[in-house]
Amino acid sequence: MSRPRTTGAVDSRCPACAAPVITQWVGQVAALRATVDLTPLTPEQQATVREPNRLVWCLYQGGPHTPPRLRWATPPHPPDCGHPHVTEHRCITEPTTLF
Template sequence: MTRPSGAGAVRGSCLRCGAPVLRQLVGRHAALSVTADAEPTTWAAAFALREPNRLDWCLRELSTGPDLRWTTSYPSPCPHSHVIDHRCPAGTPAGRRPEGTLW
């Protein structure tokens, strides 16, 4: 699957809990479909929330809008804002949220 050159993250809402999220295919060859919290944070705060199945992403604001990129490795922190993979809050009902509901 390819994506248009310059395509970045799309702002939207989580289909399950309604939280604001960013969605993007990140990567050139084997792209990963990312749904991340839309609220930016620092590199250190995002790194602290990282888990084996929950990644943090470098968030760059381009002229075309937000763009998610793989987080750089150690040792130096990234100077850009970061976001973390989205997780619905505990207690969110399973399944897709019905259209028009606010819960």
């Protein structure tokens, strides 16, 4: 039996600016907490936004009933792998220090 139930992966909101974001722990050994915007980026946009402190993530969706999962999108990961690529969320206003 299955009930419609979200795991909290997609319906999070930024506590500072209330933008829809995904927050997930990425990685299995040294997990990194990533909060990303939901807007997919083109390869050109990925090249523009990529900074040492701002990562680009691959939003991997394994199937229609699987919640999306963030994966590393650093090279050699192709920028046009077919899954949406998103980047770290930044508030429009100057962000306060979180954690």
